[in-house]
Amino acid sequence: MSHAASDLVPFRPRFPWLTGDLQTIANRFLPRVSDLGAAASERLRLPLDDGSGDTLLAMLDRPRVDQGGPALVLIHGLTGCETSTYMLNTTRHFLALGHPVLRLNLRGAGPSRPLCGDIYYAGRSQDVRAALRLLPADLTARGLVAVGFSLGGNVLLKYLGEEGAAAPLRAAVAVCAPIDLSATCQHMLRPRNWFYHRYIIAMMKREALGPGARLTAAERAAVRSARNVWEYDDRFIAPRHGFAGAEDYYDKSKAVRYMPVIRTPTLLIAAADDPWIPVSIYRRFAWAASKALEPLLAAGGGHVGFHAAGSPTPWHDQAIERFIGGSMP
Template sequence: MIDPRFPRFVARPPWIGGDLQTVRNYLRRVEVPLDDYPEERIEFPLADGDRLVAALHRPATDNGRPLAILIHGLSGSQDSIYLRRSARHLLQAGFPVLRFNLRGAGPSGPFCRLSYHAGRSEDLHAALMQLDGRLAGRGLLAVGYSMGGNLLLKYLGEQGRRALFLGAVSVSAPVLPKEAQLRIMRRRNAAYHRHLLEAVKQDFGRPTSAIPESLRALMPAIRTIYEFDDRVVAPVNGFADAEDYYARTASFPLLDKIKVPTLVIHARNDPWIPAAPYLQFDWKRNPKLLPLLPRGGGHVGFHALGHAAPWHDRCTVSFFEGLLRRGR
């Protein structure tokens, strides 16, 4: 399902197939410099005493474009390769960029007792409400990746017409977290599973985390993400169990309520996140949503033939520029 306004996705050899598209950023860890765009640290104090941290960059020429807020995924941060690539591409297109760290992630870690989860959309709302006219006066845009995409879509659905964005993009979001959990638990995904589990253990087990010692002690013995969600994430965040957590953090039931123009990007060969919910949803029900569901691209991969910038970044800039031309 490709809109003619956007380029067709063709995978760049040798990164053919969902797995190679997904792991390319890890196999070829090329630095993504942002030195041409000086970084300014922004902090967002939360009502419970935690503090979120973000990195602000301005384009070389101020042309009055809205601020683009980038929201990373599970075990990520402002320095995730995909986030830095997107930041550079948007900055080159003239958009100021805010690389946003979820609670307990990256530079936010030392200032947070609690940790991110797939549905903590209230943190995003709290940060947005603190943006002054210097940053938000020209409007706000957002891009969410993987878990950050689910969180962004959940926020948009919850807020409806009150959402504070002119437009948004979701990339490879697990809109039904339960289905994503079942997919990552498959034997073929064992390596991915181990990597993600160890990463979230590190995030949640950092010294500043307020996880009770009883839970901290059992973390080394946990062998699956489901068990981690059931025994750590759910009780710490007020969910009955993993099933309750997955159900209450899903953005899929809220898609009909989104009132902000939103580009929804997902590859049908994503090895982590099933495409079935995207293919089953009746997109005509909500004209504010524009789906781009190519056959290839993997999970937050989209390394395309003939282009250094990932396909999803090119589509994002095209979408945002289209919104600005049309005045939404």
């Protein structure tokens, strides 16, 4: 248990979402947030300066009652975007607490897809770096807290390690991040996960081939022929972005490489029953040697689920709230 979240009630699943699998799929079945409670929402365009001509889109939501606290920057996971259920839930929760919230779409994700020829991947930390530099001054002046979900959590942790003490964030949180990409891929490819995998690979292909994508004929063929996530990464993501293959991509992009040198106060939330992310990759990390990092490993919660008994607010959002309050002056 993180000391910053020590007053948090331990996670207990809400009926009927009693297993890790049910917690995971609940995001698809629970009612989608229709009213965020924002006083105003603004579409931001963040043109990247890497010569690609790509532009990221983000949605900035401002609270009805601004408490003057730091702004949150949310980074979605694989095949997610600004309208993913977990993004909306976290936005609503922190708007109600008086924080501005920015929902960032990674390169080629969601509404950014038509404006990007390229696509995000688990190690593309340079896009987070560029996006933070392009945020409005009135937002950055009050301080920033970044929250990354799943793959977005790995991207965020890699960025924090690269920046070290220079990271322009007051705090950060990673929720169910695949901090060891090779181990996560092997875990996902287990026969018991065939249903998840079939869904995810179909969504990845649709995203990669969507409007705006600038791909060669060979790359389109590689995407279409991939039978699983490893083949997709080995045949498309790795060669397109300068890696020798999937395992080289996984090794150079995994967050555990960068976590020991993170200096920003960072909370890492994971669930022991996550069907996608093996909790063993968290249990074997040397937490005591990384003073800025705090693990919060729950017995349940699934993959970015954490639908807890006794509250409509996801448990991980409650943990983030307490961590922010306890980790910053």
